[in-house]
Amino acid sequence: MITLVFILPLAFGLISFVLKRKFVNRAALLGSAAIFVAVTLLVWLRIEWTWLPNWLLVFFRFDSIGLFFFAVMAIVFAGVSFYSLSYFREHNLTARQESVYILEMLAFVVAMAGVILATNLALLWVFVEATTLTSALLIYFEKKKSSLEATWKYIYICSVGIALAFVGITTLSIGSESIGSLFFNDLYLHASEINPVWLKLSFAFLFVGLGTKVGVAPIHAWLPDAHSEAPSPVSALLSGTLLNSAFLGILRVEEILVRADQQTFSNIILLLTGFLSLLVSAVYMLRVKNYKRMLAYSSVENMGIMFIGVGLGQPGLFAAMLQTMAHSFSKTSLFLTSGNILHRYGTKKIEDVRGLLKRDPVTGWIWIVSFLSIIGIPPFPIFISKFFIIRAFWTNGEGWLALLFFLFIVVVTFGMGNAVFRMAFVDSDTESTGSVKLALSAYLPQIVLLAVLVVVGINMPNLINEMLSNAAAFISSGPAAAVKVAGK
Amino acid sequence: MTSILIILLGTTMLYVSSVSRIEAYVKTLAAQGFLLFLLVMVGVKEMSGLNIAFLVFETLIVKAIVIPYFLLKVIRKNETPREIEPYISQFYALLVATAIFVFGFVAAFWAARTGSDIKPLYFGISIAMMMLSLFLIVNRKRIITHILCYMMLENGIFLLSLSVANELPMLVNIGVLLDLFVAIYLFAIFFNKINEIYDGSHVDVLTELKD
Numbered sequence: 125m126i127t128l129v130f131i132l133p134l135a136f137g138l139i140s141f142v143l144k145r146k147f148v149n150r151a152a153l154l155g156s157a158a159i160f161v162a163v164t165l166l167v168w169l170r171i172e173w174t175w176l177p178n179w180l181l182v183f184f185r186f187d188s189i190g191l192f193f194f195a196v197m198a199i200v201f202a203g204v205s206f207y208s209l210s211y212f213r214e215h216n217l218t219a220r221q222e223s224v225y226i227l228e229m230l231a232f233v234v235a236m237a238g239v240i241l242a243t244n245l246a247l248l249w250v251f252v253e254a255t256t257l258t259s260a261l262l263i264y265f266e267k268k269k270s271s272l273e274a275t276w277k278y279i280y281i282c283s284v285g286i287a288l289a290f291v292g293i294t295t296l297s298i299g300s301e302s303i304g305s306l307f308f309n310d311l312y313l314h315a316s317e318i319n320p321v322w323l324k325l326s327f328a329f330l331f332v333g334l335g336t337k338v339g340v341a342p343i344h345a346w347l348p349d350a351h352s353e354a355p356s357p358v359s360a361l362l363s364g365t366l367l368n369s370a371f372l373g374i375l376r377v378e379e380i381l382v383r384a385d386q387q388t389f390s391n392i393i394l395l396l397t398g399f400l401s402l403l404v405s406a407v408y409m410l411r412v413k414n415y416k417r418m419l420a421y422s423s424v425e426n427m428g429i430m431f432i433g434v435g436l437g438q439p440g441l442f443a444a445m446l447q448t449m450a451h452s453f454s455k456t457s458l459f460l461t462s463g464n465i466l467h468r469y470g471t472k473k474i475e476d477v478r479g480l481l482k483r484d485p486v487t488g489w490i491w492i493v494s495f496l497s498i499i500g501i502p503p504f505p506i507f508i509s510k511f512f513i514i515r516a517f518w519t520n521g522e523g524w525l526a527l528l529f530f531l532f533i534v535v536v537t538f539g540m541g542n543a544v545f546r547m548a549f550v551d552s553d554t555e556s557t558g559s560v561k562l563a564l565s566a567y568l569p570q571i572v573l574l575a576v577l578v579v580v581g582i583n584m585p586n587l588i589n590e591m592l593s594n595a596a597a598f599i600s601s602g603p604a605a606a607v608k609v610a611g612k
Numbered sequence: 613m614t615s616i617l618i619i620l621l622g623t624t625m626l627y628v629s630s631v632s633r634i635e636a637y638v639k640t641l642a643a644q645g646f647l648l649f650l651l652v653m654v655g656v657k658e659m660s661g662l663n664i665a666f667l668v669f670e671t672l673i674v675k676a677i678v679i680p681y682f683l684l685k686v687i688r689k690n691e692t693p694r695e696i697e698p699y700i701s702q703f704y705a706l707l708v709a710t711a712i713f714v715f716g717f718v719a720a721f722w723a724a725r726t727g728s729d730i731k732p733l734y735f736g737i738s739i740a741m742m743m744l745s746l747f748l749i750v751n752r753k754r755i756i757t758h759i760l761c762y763m764m765l766e767n768g769i770f771l772l773s774l775s776v777a778n779e780l781p782m783l784v785n786i787g788v789l790l791d792l793f794v795a796i797y798l799f800a801i802f803f804n805k806i807n808e809i810y811d812g813s814h815v816d817v818l819t820e821l822k823d
Contacts, residue, residue, distance in 0.1 A: 269810075
C-alpha cells in the first residue's frame, strides 16, 4: 500500500516529464490522484498488502490520525489535479510546461505523504523539509517578479524554521538518552522517562520549526506571499494539505508531552499562538487589498482555531479534527475559485473585481457559498467545530476566552464578508466583456467539495464520524489513559 | 583535543562577525567543515563503521569542499561586490557576538545542572554558533550572506547533534543530508534569478509584497 503511495506517483511524474505528451501528462496527474484516493479507501476498509522490505516498512505506517490526514490530502489533491486541467487550458501551457508542473506537484504530494506516514520524528523532519523544497519550484511556476520574491521568502524562512526544528529533535535525544530511539512509538511508551526540562525545550524548538510551516502567527510571514503568488491550484494544495501535514507533526509531538504529563506547557503555547493568529488575521482582514492574500490570512485564522482546539485538550480535539477537514475542503474550493476570478479579471485586487455574479454566475455562487462555509454558517461543519470549541472553553471553565474567540471570529467574518460580497454583488461601472464559459473542470471540484461538506454538516455519516473520533482519540487524555490503552 | 577543535570552531564564528569580505565567509565555511571532520575523527571510537563513513562523507566532502566550492562559483559568476553590508557596524557586531558567546556558556552550565549527560563545551559553542548565525542573517543586507549564514547555522546544529550519543537511522541521515544539499542548490538557483531580475541582490529589493 505504502509502496503505491510513494513509488507510483513519482514514476508517473518522471514518465510524463520524459515523454512530454499532453495525454500522458493528464493521465499521470489524474492517475496519481486516483491512487491516493484508492489507497485511502483500501486502508479505511482495512485491506493491507505491501511489497516493501521489512527494514523500510518500520519507517512508514498508517495509524488512525495518519489515515484521517491522508484521506483529507487525497481528496484535496484529487480536486486540485482535476482543476489543473482547466488551469493548463486557460493558460495555454505547452506540454513541456505541463510535465514540469506535474513532476513538481507529484513530488510535493509524495513528500507530504511522507510527513503523514513517517513513524520516526527525524524522518518526519526530513519530509517536512522536502515539502518546502519541492513546493518552492511550484510557487515560482509562473516566473513573475513578485513570485520570485514570494518564493525566496518562503524557502528561506521555512528552511531556517525547519533547521530550528532539528535543534528540537537533538534536544529531545539529549533528554531521552535512555530510550535511544526517535520512533514515535518508543517515545510514547517511555514518555515518562524523558527529562521534562529537555522535553519542554525540544517542544519549543519543534513548535517554532513546524509552526513556521503551519503558518501560525507570529511565524506566518511567508504564508500570504506564497499563497498569493503561487498558481491557484498550488495555493489550494498549500493551504489545504501542506499546512495540515505540518500540523500533524505538531500533534504527534504534542502526544509525547501529554504522555509525559507536561501538556499544560504545550497547551499554553498552542492557545497563545492560536489566539495570536486570530488577532493577526482579524487585523489584516480589515485592510487587505488582494483577495488571494485575504484567503491566506483566513488560513492563518483557521490554523489558529485548530491550535486552540488542540490546546483546549480533550474537549476540543474532535472540533480540531472537524475543523481540519472542513477548512481544507472550503479553502481548496475558495482558492480554486479565486483562480477562475483571476483568469476572468486578470487582477488580484479586490476593488477591481466587481459584478462577479453577472459576469460568471457559477463562479460567483461558488465563491459566496465557499465563503459561507469557511466562516461557519450552518449547515456547514465549521459551524459545528467552532460551536464545539466555544463549548470546550466552558467545559474548561474559561468562558471569558470564548468571548474573545467569538470577537475575533466576528471581525474576521466582517472583513472577509465585506470583500466577498462587494466582489460578487456590486455592479461594475464598465460593461462586462462577454462571459466565456470556463471548462467543467474549473467548477466541478469546488461543487463536489462543498457538497461533501453540506452532507457532513447536516447529517454526518457514521463512517466519517468514526474516522474523526479515531483521529481525535490519537491524543490521549493523559499518562494514565495512555497506559490503559497500551495495556489493552 | 576535542576541546581545542570546538574552541577553534567558536573562533571561526567570531572571525566572520568581524570580517567584511564575502570570500572570507566562504573560506570560513570550508574551514568549519574541515574542523567538523576532525571532530568526527577524534570521536571515531564510539561509532559504528557505516556511520563513520557517512559522517566523513558529509563533513569532508560535502561541508568542506562541495558546498563552499559551489557557493564560490555562484559568487564569482554573479560578480557580487566583495564587501558585505551590515546594518550595524563591525565593532558593535563583535560586541553582540561576545554577548552571545557568554549567553551560550551560561545556557550550557544551566543545562549541565539539569542532570542530563551533556558536554558543556559542545553545547555552549553550538548554541552560540546557531544564535550568532541568526544574528548575522538579520544583520546583513546581501542575500548571498544569508545563504552562507544558513550554512553556518546548519554547522552549529551539526555540532550539537555530534554531542548526542544516539545515532539516527541511516535512512534519516541520508535524508537530512539530501535536504541540506537540495536546499543550498535551490538557494543558489533563486539567488541567480534574483540577481538577474532585480538590479541588486539586497534583501531591500524584496519589498513588493506587503499589506
